[in-house]
Amino acid sequence: MNPIRPYGDTTGDGMVQLSFTLPIAHSKVADGAAVQLANKMGMDPALVVHSKPMGEGFTFFVVYGRVNHLVEPDKVQVVERDYPLLTPKEANAAIKRSLRRRLVVVGACIGTDAHTVGIDAILNIKGFAGEKGLEYYREIKVVNLGAQVSVPQLVDRSLAEKADAVLVSQVVTQRDAHLLNTREMSAAFREAYPAGRQPLLVVGGPRFDEAMSTDLGVDRVFSRGTTPGEVASFIVHRMTDRPTRKAS
């Protein structure tokens, strides 16, 4: 694929829009500072199209301008879905065939995170984006622990429920809380379970990099826009692929 450029008014004109906040009072100097930053980032010319005070001593900006960088789609690396998308009916049938019992999923928002809408979108029967959540699947038992669950609580409940898969949501990313919490969680599961017997660990949230699963010690990372069907299909694919989990 040929290199491409951003597009604002005419194809390939390189126009982009950027928003940010600077710790400076709203003023003409502040607008100039925003242009200076944009110039240093490679936007030239750069135009402040919006600037508004954000409390005392802070200003929010939207800057519109041209960049000269070429984008090379051939060099982009992403995590592609490497398993088939199943309908709930197909997923139920696969679970029944290979596990001969219901598959147990335990879900939670861990740490201080109280953003439950994302995990509920995946788990609750009402689902997300026109797809039913995992509670709709007859062969899946869902235990949704809700918000602000500690790692020890999650591990204990997973052991008690004999969880096949543990689904963790992390939405707050301040000071990399999502990464630290996930690493703590995966380490706790490695410690609590015999090698090779731990449940499938799945983490999700809008600001995760899907390529980080190995680094975070989990089986899969899902990011923004994930649908319940993708998650159910992944779990079924991995569960029915790994005989060691079947007997638990």
Ligand code: B12
């Ligand atoms: C609603 C909301 C709240 C509600 C949450 C209510 C609830 N019960 O969830 C309330 C008002 C409580 C709240 C509080 C706070 N919030 Co808030 N909140 C939001 C908001 C507006 C929407 C989040 C949301 O519901 N998205 C919709 C769902 C469907 O999307 P999603 O979470 O991305 O989930 C999808 C995927 O990511 C994925 N997914 C998510 N989890 C999982 C898990 C698994 C296993 C899988 C497979 C997939 C998956 O699947 C989902 C469906 O596609 C966002 C801003 C925004 N527009 O996103 C801020 C936002 C997340 N909040 C933010 C902040 C800062 C806070 C507070 C700290 C504010 C404060 N100072 O008090 C508190 C923190 C409370 C706490 N202890 O966690 C920041 C986070 C910034 C950061 N970098 O961390 C955001 C981004 C706003 C912002 N721009 O500043 N918040």
